[in-house]
Amino acid sequence: MVIQTFVISFLCAGIFVALLCRYDARQHPNRSAVYFIVSFVAYITGLVTTIGVMHTFQAAQPALLYLVPACLGLPLATGLVKGEIEDLWKFEDYPEDKPEEESTNREKTD
Numbered sequence: 001m002v003i004q005t006f007v008i009s010f011l012c013a014g015i016f017v018a019l020l021c022r023y024d025a026r027q028h029p030n031r032s033a034v035y036f037i038v039s040f041v042a043y044i045t046g047l048v049t050t051i052g053v054m055h056t057f058q059a060a061q062p063a064l065l066y067l068v069p070a071c072l073g074l075p076l077a078t079g080l081v082k083g084e085i086e087d088l089w090k091f092e093d094y095p096e097d098k099p100e101e102e103s104t105n106r107e108k109t110d
Helices: 002-027 034-057 064-082 085-089 097-109
Strands: none
Touching: 002 034, 002 064, 034 064, 064 085
8 A cells, every 4th residue: 555655656746747848848849848857856856855754764754745845846936936937837738629629619609
């Protein structure tokens, strides 16, 4: 049970890092992947902190206790500093689906 929780903790944070990589690719295709790099560094920092605390106190620690604040905090702080927090918050992974829905809605009203 502990191993399953540990693996799920890593997967959730890893999926968030991957989402930020997609954000960088879609929003800033010609620039470096700032949000991906920041979130990846935060992920590694959270993992190192988790493992360090586990070894220091000789007790299991929930990885999400350290991964979530790191993986959410640093990219959000980066967005605040760059003034892109609204774009980051409203990002949708598949924006190409919206125009089709809008055109379907227009056809229904006509």
